[in-house]
Amino acid sequence: MGFDKKDIISIRDFSKKEILYMLESAKKIESMQGREKLLRGKILATLFYEPSTRTRLSFESAMLRLGGSTTGFSDPKGSSVAKGETLSDTIRIVEGYSDIIVIRHPVEGAARLAADTAHVPIINAGDGANQHPTQTLLDLYTILKSKGRLDGLTVAMVGDLKYGRTVHSLAHALSLFDTRMIFVAPESLGMPDDLLDELKGKGVDLTSTASLKDAIRSADILYMTRIQKERFPDIVEYEKVKGVYVLSSAMLSSAKKGLKVMHPLPRVDEISTDVDATENAVYFEQAKNGVTMREALLAILLGRLK
Numbered sequence: 001m002g003f004d005k006k007d008i009i010s011i012r013d014f015s016k017k018e019i020l021y022m023l024e025s026a027k028k029i030e031s032m033q034g035r036e037k038l039l040r041g042k043i044l045a046t047l048f049y050e051p052s053t054r055t056r057l058s059f060e061s062a063m064l065r066l067g068g069s070t071t072g073f074s075d076p077k078g079s080s081v082a083k084g085e086t087l088s089d090t091i092r093i094v095e096g097y098s099d100i101i102v103i104r105h106p107v108e109g110a111a112r113l114a115a116d117t118a119h120v121p122i123i124n125a126g127d128g129a130n131q132h133p134t135q136t137l138l139d140l141y142t143i144l145k146s147k148g149r150l151d152g153l154t155v156a157m158v159g160d161l162k163y164g165r166t167v168h169s170l171a172h173a174l175s176l177f178d179t180r181m182i183f184v185a186p187e188s189l190g191m192p193d194d195l196l197d198e199l200k201g202k203g204v205d206l207t208s209t210a211s212l213k214d215a216i217r218s219a220d221i222l223y224m225t226r227i228q229k230e231r232f233p234d235i236v237e238y239e240k241v242k243g244v245y246v247l248s249s250a251m252l253s254s255a256k257k258g259l260k261v262m263h264p265l266p267r268v269d270e271i272s273t274d275v276d277a278t279e280n281a282v283y284f285e286q287a288k289n290g291v292t293m294r295e296a297l298l299a300i301l302l303g304r305l306k
């Protein structure tokens with residue numbers, strides 16, 4: 001099966017077939033002979049207007065592992081953005097220096113704007129509270145690896161479902177599969193109404209609750225998230241909900257057998273470190289899977305993987 005998309009901006013742009021193809025490609029690239037030469041001569045630019053550890057470094061690592069090289073910035077204060085350069089101008093310049101661009105930006109829609117300007121492929125590494133499609137792909141890859149399937153699972157998403165872009169992308173992607181969803185959030189941080197309407201319209205079996213304990217009992221996947229402090233217009237509102245869910249290993253005693261705990265990371269206090277050594281914890285593996293998944297995405301978009 002071929003792949004005709006130029007960019008990765010929103011998970012909504014992809015069919016179930018295309019998503020499965022990307023996951024298959026990740027599996028394929030893991031054991032591919034000669035992958036260290038696959039992207040030789042290619043340059044990845046990473047333009048990060050917001051903090052990042054995993055996303056930026058795993059994209060860079062993926063490019064280096066496939067024999068390519070990288071350029072870019074991790075803080076716009078050190079670039080001409082600080083002099084007032086527009087995003088479109090920055091993209092026009094950087095596309096002359098690279099073959100593919102990964103961008104993270106605080107403004108929703110920024111990656112789409114970049115893609116409209118650019119002639120090289122653009123990958124959205126997070127645009128405000130909107131979307132984080134490559135995180136979703138590595139999340140699906142992790143679910144597939146740890147549970148052996150994507151269908152017939154109950155997935156609980158916990159924490160900041162309002163501002164968390166990872167869960168926005170993930171909920172949409174999982175709606176393409178046979179997934180029961182449980183949304184665990186305080187009232188002020190629930191899933192946006194338009195996303196809830198979309199999921200309900202598709203007939204997704206979903207429950208919204210404030211109780212983490214109830215969710216632990218029925219979930220196959222517990223997807224914890226950080227309260228997105230930086231997106232709160234009012235710090236007082238953040239103070240009201242910070243630390244609302246903290247998962248400890250003791251709480252996992254009521255879990256279904258085989259429950260896997262995921263988190264896009266970074267964690268603040270949502271998962272106690274005593275969970276790390278349990279069989280349930282897969283969040284460090286999840287972060288590592290990011291490299292493989294992103295290797296596949298770079299290779300696909302650069303036309304080196306069929």
Ligand code: NCD
Nearest residue numbers: 054055126166226264265266
């Ligand atoms: C997430 C993000 O940036 O949205 N981090 C990541 O990419 N792994 C989650 C977060 O910051 O809470």
